[in-house]
């Protein structure tokens with residue numbers, strides 16, 4: 001039998017590595033349904049995935065249930081072509097018919113109204129001033145049905161203000177999160193993702209992000225100012241036994257000043 005070659009910089013697909021190290025699409029799809037139940041908003045059928053990149057949340061969404069539909073939006077045609085190839089590879093024809101890839105700016109693109117708008121992995125941090133952030137939130141608000149929910153995420157803690165590299169080992173590769181430059185004057189943050197392999201090869205700067213580090217109170221204020229009725233924060237829990245982040249997120253009004261945290265933000269119409 002032919003031996004499978006080990007993962008390295010030439011045979012690895014950076015989008016596969018990204019999905020394995022950064023995304024938790026199954027969790028997120030369940031989280032959307034859970035939030036709908038929790039806030040008595042009925043059932044969530046349609047989502048709009050802003051800043052979708054490879055549209056993996058949308059793909060998981062339509063796989064989950066045959067009544068679910070997704071509109072996935074990204075500004076970059078190249079990434080939408082990658083998304084299309086992945087959808088053809090991983091979804092049946094029937095499933096992909098319920099997923100629409102749309103080229104456009106999430107801040108202004110008009111689509112059908114949906115039950116839930118989702119924007120994950122801090123993508124809305126491309127908007128670096130209040131007026132453009134509020135313009136995005138306002139467009140998300142406009143695209144929600146009466147009982148709709150917006151789901152976004154954020155990270156913070158004092159480590160978020162530092163220039164640092166964090167390595168996480170995965171099966172066959174190491175994921176490197178590089179907080180490369182941080183400017184405390186305006187909170188501009190430049191980050192990269194690199195991948196390293198056991199044969200010494202690397203994919204340097206596989207992904208680059210130019211963001212503003214927004215705080216939870218700033219995000220909450222901007223959401224409320226465009227009309228969201230209620231904004232709740234769900235902080236990631238801590239697994240005492242294994243001394244690491246747990247897979248549970250808790251609705252909190254107050255929490256410890258951890259060095260690094262990740263939260264989901266749920267905004268209700």
Ligand SMILES: C[S@@+](CC[C@H](N)C(=O)[O-])C[C@H]1O[C@@H](n2cnc3c(N)ncnc32)[C@H](O)[C@@H]1O
Pocket residue numbers: 022023050051052053054073074075076079104105106107119120121122123126
């Ligand atoms: C951090 S990645 C997306 C990650 C993905 N949402 C996830 O959960 O992992 C950011 C994506 O946003 C897209 N993007 C940046 N600005 C945008 C905009 N104004 N409207 C739509 N897409 C945008 C980029 O092309 C890129 O594919």
